[in-house]
Amino acid sequence: MSVRPTGRVFPTATGADLVIERSFQAPIEDVWASVSEPDRLARWFGRWSGEAxxxxxxxxxxxxxxxxxxxxxxxxxxRPPTHLAVCMKDDHGDWRLELTLEQRGDTTQLRFVQHLTDPGLVGDTGPGWEYYLDMLIAAHGGQPLPDFANYYPAQREYFASQIVAQQVAGADG
Incomplete structure (x- = not known):
């Protein structure tokens, strides 16, 4: 199965932003619950604990x-139910992430941003976020979860090429 990547990479003053969007036929509060409540987040990403x-x-x-x-x-x-920004550190580095939700009629639009200080990592991180956001779509809809093997390494070149294109455009500018 081939999964088409949708993310885009935009240069910033401190690196680059990876931006991926998804749409839900659901109220904003329901989508917010999927990204913020421990039990619902665990269905597609992981479980958190503590005083938030x-x-x-x-x-x-x-x-x-x-x-x-x-x-x-x-x-x-x-700022429930529209915005969440977090910073996490793990064995693979520092992760600065933002989620923004916007209600548009019967649809909730999710905008995910990873702020990258090292844009060269987007070839490895982009496919992972495409996978996790598709996991969110599947978990939210009660559908079977996707297989990571359909995302990585297949999407690596797509994301890495965006950085190369930006570097070439910057050199020409």
């Missing part, structure tokens, strides 16, 4: 990564 709130840390145990150690997640901003 802006400026506080929770512990996150990823549910679909082999041998993943729990990691501390700083909640930088939380």
């Amino acid at each position: 709130g802006p400026g506080k840390y929770v512990m996150l145990q990823l549910g679909f990564e082999k041998d993943a150690s729990p990691c501390r997640v700083l909640i930088e901003s939380c």
